[in-house]
Amino acid sequence: MATDDPTSIRTLAVTTDDVVAALEANERRDAGAVLRVTPPFSGRMRARLHLAGAEREYDDPAPLHLPPEMFVDSVPAFPTADRTEDALRSHPERTYAPEIHREYxxxxxxxxxxxxxxxxxxxxxxxxxxxxxxxxxxMLG
Structure with a gap:
């Protein structure tokens, strides 16, 4: 039964790809990516990838915006280009080159x-x- 009460939710279904994409978008460019759950609420709901602030106005109740970190036990450090360059340059058996860095x-x-x-x-x-x-x-997919 659909309701305005988000505490009626027992299970959230979300694609693994949406969780990974939201985390990566926030790591790469602080995109404000969230997983959004749109009312009316029921026992089983779907959380979908969304950019916070990129939506129309909603009446009460508003959609839930869930940070992607809450779907992961602990988010590993994202490998920035600078970090991977440093790791590649300090590797004793590898030679740095832009193409090698890109692949690495x-x-x-x-x-x-x-x-x-x-x-x-x-x-x-x-x-x-x-x-x-x-x-x-x-988790789907």
């Missing part, structure tokens, strides 16, 4: 994405106007 960086980002996927939670606590509310997570 791409592999580091791919490894980061896999690490995020390996750390997805089975449940999380969302903030509602009524207070904290525990929900199960159904």
């Amino acid at each position: 960086h791409e592999r580091a980002v791919a490894a980061w994405r896999r690490a995020v996927r390996d750390r997805l939670r089975e449940a999380t606590t969302i903030r509602t106007p009524e207070g904290p509310h525990e929900v199960d997570l159904a």
